[in-house]
Amino acid sequence: MTAQAARSAHGRRDGRGRAQTRRPRPATVADVARRAGTSRATVSRVLNRYPHVRPEVRETVLRAIDALDYRPDRVAQSLVRRQTRTVGLLVADITNPVYAEAARAVTEVLGSHGYNVILADSQYLPRLHRQHVGLLQENRVDGIIFGSVLLDDPDAERLLASGYPCIMFNRRLRSGRGSYVVLDNVDAGRRVTRHVLELGHRRVAFIAGPTNTSTAAERLEGFRRALAESGVPVDETLIRQGHYKADFARQAALELLTLPRPPTAIVAGNDLMALAVLQAAGELGVRVPEDVAVAGLDNIPMAAHHRIQLTTVDNHAAEQARIAAGWMLEIISDPDRYAAEPFRQVVRPTLIVRATTGPPPGRARPPGVSSRTSTSLGRP
Amino acid sequence: MTAQAARSAHGRRDGRGRAQTRRPRPATVADVARRAGTSRATVSRVLNRYPHVRPEVRETVLRAIDALDYRPDRVAQSLVRRQTRTVGLLVADITNPVYAEAARAVTEVLGSHGYNVILADSQYLPRLHRQHVGLLQENRVDGIIFGSVLLDDPDAERLLASGYPCIMFNRRLRSGRGSYVVLDNVDAGRRVTRHVLELGHRRVAFIAGPTNTSTAAERLEGFRRALAESGVPVDETLIRQGHYKADFARQAALELLTLPRPPTAIVAGNDLMALAVLQAAGELGVRVPEDVAVAGLDNIPMAAHHRIQLTTVDNHAAEQARIAAGWMLEIISDPDRYAAEPFRQVVRPTLIVRATTGPPPGRARPPGVSSRTSTSLGRP
DNA sequence: CTGAAAGCGCTTACAG
């Protein structure tokens, strides 16, 4: 009778008198309390493992929960507890393996603690970025993990200033504010460039990401420093700054490789761009590394593939993301400690020399360096 | 004075008397109403663009909203409206470009309509899959988009039976129930296999994904049908069924290629596996396509790379995801129509012949087929 | 056109 009443209370007909198939209303604490012959407060207590509940009562409630297939409404819980157990994850491009790996790590860490993660992909568009931050805030997420913070980012700065739990990974703010775990991108750019210089290259090009990101700015800075340290003058015509996009990198590489005096080495701002440089070289019939050396930055899984064997620098993206997620959990559980001092970590880059870099044309291969070329399919 | 009172009402000290830095409580409708000298109901009305609000009042409220930087609490709205404007997206592996592309498409479509998407990555683990479905349900998401439904999936079946808005893409249920947009996977497996048979191959291996997915089962079925149609007997030792994992595929390929009578062609259950087959061939010094032809299924972006040039079948993943997201929006706005008849669409696969497939060793290349090999870096 | 009141599904002091 009770169940029937509940059902009919929710059955309706629309304007045209068509019967509506309402899906069953999920059970509430009230339903459970009624069935267990107790109060909603007590149901809530057993639900939340309060210490002092009489064993018999607990059992009855548990049985009722089971019978009704009751699942607490997290929306209602969020409202009263003032926490949603949801975290926002902001990325610039989920189709970039760097962010996909990071998303995997973040969802894994947070998921194992019962947290949801809302994925927001800004597609490198500041407009979307801003919109997503606003939406996440309205949703009262417990915190936001920025994988794609801009160098100058009013939204991130505002949140930070208001004490909203924020963690950045991969990129950071120009102001240096907030908690972040990032690669030492200057060092990363420096090391990969130095590697190429040590092979004997002197005309080295750099295809950089967008100016409004710390990664692009710092990696380019590392490139400049490496040249300066080796006393190699910077040829500005060999520096192309644009977007973290394959299209842009391919076009830039096509231009660089058809220059009257083309570079003998090209360093790309990230691996996706380096792959596009490889593509451009392939299209032009330019051999790698015989005619041009190519290096990337990130070490996405594909870089290790036998057909690619890209020289690059590992950014330890998954580790960064795991750290960021762990910090977020800490901050959420104790916001005060966090307010006092931000979390900061700079990850050391790891240079990974593979087959896309070698000495420049007409220069002896340094002793000890394998002569394996990228086009060889033979066993190393 | 009001602001001060509000602030002090929230200032606290913890047990040890340490001053706590509480972040400012966000403004509520009550705050706005007070400042605008009206009621919460009226504030709500201008917020939700109700028709009948006096222009002067509307203006005052708008100014108050602006002054207080008021943003409606979506949690509270969700509770009363009984919809969260959040959708769950279930994937098996966000690091697989197929799912990354799909996630991009889903977040784009839903985001542009003000919806959030909670990303849940099951990592091919039924345990996580089940856990995520439960969590999404507790969060009262307006619907769930399954990219990773299992062939036999009690959770999906339960949701479907209860009328919960669900859309599947990529994979579907064995029972055939529910709304889905999927590739014609049988045809996809059939076409890529037929392509290889037409090149003259007779010893063709298939490395399949897990048995509990419709994609793996159907693609393998397509493989069998193609062989049957060509009168080629199936050699079960050339069929390896396991996981959609590079490791598994690489190991299987290593075994297949070192068989006394190795296959002359290997079809992989997806592109990630095909890439691993290429890797294995490279490691063994087996040339592709001269010694063995390799083909995949999916057409991930990397398959088109100059260094890869993988023959494959396009699964139109982004399009599938866009369709799924669009349907979800429709269902949410009119659940009744949906209850009547599910949405269904089967996408035609597109065979994409690139450079990893060619005639078997010792057989003349059919006329008209380019002699370009995968190792050539020259212009096509 | 507008406000007072009830209610969404929970949790949490407050009494007892």
Place this chain on the structure above:
DNA sequence: CTGAAAGCGCTTACAG
């Protein structure tokens, strides 16, 4: 150990 009551931040009939 347990229940009645208040309240989280909204929206929505219901009156006026």
